[in-house]
Amino acid sequence: MIAPADWNRMAANIQKLLRGEKKGPSEYTGIRKDGSTFPFLIFPAVIVRDEKPVGLRGAIIDLTERKRMEESLRKSNLRLAEAQRIAHIGNWEWDIDSREMYWSDEMYRIAGMPAQSIHGTYEKFLEIVHPEDRETIKETVKRAANKGTKSEIGHRVVRSDGSVREVRQKVEPIYNDAGRIVRVIGIVQDVTEQNSAERELQTARDLLLQSEKLAAIGRLSAGVAHEILNPVNIISMELQILQAMESLSPEVVEELKICMNQIGRIVTITENLKQFSRVPQKKMAMADINNVISHIMILYDTQLKIEGIETEIQYCPDLPKTIMDKEQIGQVIQNLISNAMAAMEGKDKKVLRIALEKETMNEGNDRLKITVADTGTGIKNEHMSKIFDPFFTTKGQGKGTGLGLSISYGIIKDHGGEIWAGNNQWGGATFYIRLPIRNDVDET
Numbered sequence: 001m002i003a004p005a006d007w008n009r010m011a012a013n014i015q016k017l018l019r020g021e022k023k024g025p026s027e028y029t030g031i032r033k034d035g036s037t038f039p040f041l042i043f044p045a046v047i048v049r050d051e052k053p054v055g056l057r058g059a060i061i062d063l064t065e066r067k068r069m070e071e072s073l074r075k076s077n078l079r080l081a082e083a084q085r086i087a088h089i090g091n092w093e094w095d096i097d098s099r100e101m102y103w104s105d106e107m108y109r110i111a112g113m114p115a116q117s118i119h120g121t122y123e124k125f126l127e128i129v130h131p132e133d134r135e136t137i138k139e140t141v142k143r144a145a146n147k148g149t150k151s152e153i154g155h156r157v158v159r160s161d162g163s164v165r166e167v168r169q170k171v172e173p174i175y176n177d178a179g180r181i182v183r184v185i186g187i188v189q190d191v192t193e194q195n196s197a198e199r200e201l202q203t204a205r206d207l208l209l210q211s212e213k214l215a216a217i218g219r220l221s222a223g224v225a226h227e228i229l230n231p232v233n234i235i236s237m238e239l240q241i242l243q244a245m246e247s248l249s250p251e252v253v254e255e256l257k258i259c260m261n262q263i264g265r266i267v268t269i270t271e272n273l274k275q276f277s278r279v280p281q282k283k284m285a286m287a288d289i290n291n292v293i294s295h296i297m298i299l300y301d302t303q304l305k306i307e308g309i310e311t312e313i314q315y316c317p318d319l320p321k322t323i324m325d326k327e328q329i330g331q332v333i334q335n336l337i338s339n340a341m342a343a344m345e346g347k348d349k350k351v352l353r354i355a356l357e358k359e360t361m362n363e364g365n366d367r368l369k370i371t372v373a374d375t376g377t378g379i380k381n382e383h384m385s386k387i388f389d390p391f392f393t394t395k396g397q398g399k400g401t402g403l404g405l406s407i408s409y410g411i412i413k414d415h416g417g418e419i420w421a422g423n424n425q426w427g428g429a430t431f432y433i434r435l436p437i438r439n440d441v442d443e444t
């Protein structure tokens with residue numbers, strides 16, 4: 001009943017048993033009457049008479065069912081590991097008493113480590129958590145271990161190569177039969193790509209909403225501007241008639257001057273409004289953005305010196321010429337410089353930084369990138385989503401119409417580009433413009 005392949009090993013084991021060199025069971029392969037094979041375990045014992053071994057006796061256990069279950073478990077674990085790999089979901093289990101922690105293979109992959117490369121402990125697990133999120137994880141696990149609290153949180157992990165991944169994690173307690181919490185388990189999913197895609201989608205939605213806002217303003221602005229300018233022109237003429245009178249006191253002359261200044265401000269606002277409704281004739285031509293920036297900086301040179309603002313301009317001579325309406329692009333740059341100067345008012349250190357560079361995108365298309373940064377007050381988080389809205393301004397009353405960035409947004413979008421903002425390391429704001437590098441004039 002023993003498979004021929006096991007004869008020699010069984011014979012050797014029998015001799016060892018008789019010499020007292022071997023104890024414990026041995027596993028062999030048996031042959032049934034129908035010729036099929038099965039695994040079994042022999043628990044042997046030596047028969048001794050007059051202190052001499054005279055035979056063997058033992059018990060045989062058929063391992064077929066146990067082997068089947070082990071194989072089923074092995075395949076199940078493989079399927080689980082593969083499912084975790086595909087879904088980027090790992091799991092860990094922490095024994096509270098021993099403080100040892102089991103990590104699944106996918107947990108090691110999320111951490112950027114070879115499988116089973118370290119001895120899993122709670123302390124090792126905390127090492128991969130981003131330092132800014134570590135206390136949150138400690139408190140979450142502590143509540144699960146002490147109070148049985150279930151939690152779901154988002155946090156970051158730092159891989160062995162220094163890269164940062166974003167994860168979602170569920171943490172739950174495990175109880176023993178006596179109702180005591182003995183382990184804590186965690187299910188961790190790498191959601192880096194998912195979060196990135198959601199942020200990109202939200203950005204696209206924000207851009208679409210911004211375009212819709214501008215379109216709505218454009219439809220309304222022409223009529224509004226017309227209705228405002230008609231009475232304003234009448235008021236302006238009447239004021240001019242009054243100013244021409246010779247018998248006016250100095251106080252009245254001064255008051256009339258204030259009125260005329262405010263009339264001028266109304267006219268400026270309505271002219272800006274009309275830009276939303278106009279379809280300006282494009283003056284698209286090949287232009288060098290370096291020359292556009294250089295010309296603007298010459299115009300602002302005196303004003304920047306009076307304001308005590310230093311400048312750091314990084315031109316990019318290797319940038320190719322590209323199709324643009326250089327007057328419109330110049331208007332955008334001037335708007336950003338004017339805003340930067342206003343934001344730095346009252347600051348001890350005033351630096352205006354403008355940088356040009358060429359970017360190669362994933363799809364292989366080259367882009368021109370313009371960066372305008374200041375050392376001003378920066379942009380508050382609650383204002384970040386509103387800065388390109390028409391009439392939104394953080395400047396004091398009478399210091400801004402709130403239309404400059406909206407107009408700039410429309411110009412850049414009309415060029416097939418992007419404009420966005422953020423806060424920088426110097427405490428101020430940075431505006432980014434990305435334009436396609438093209439050499440074909442599109443007249444549409």
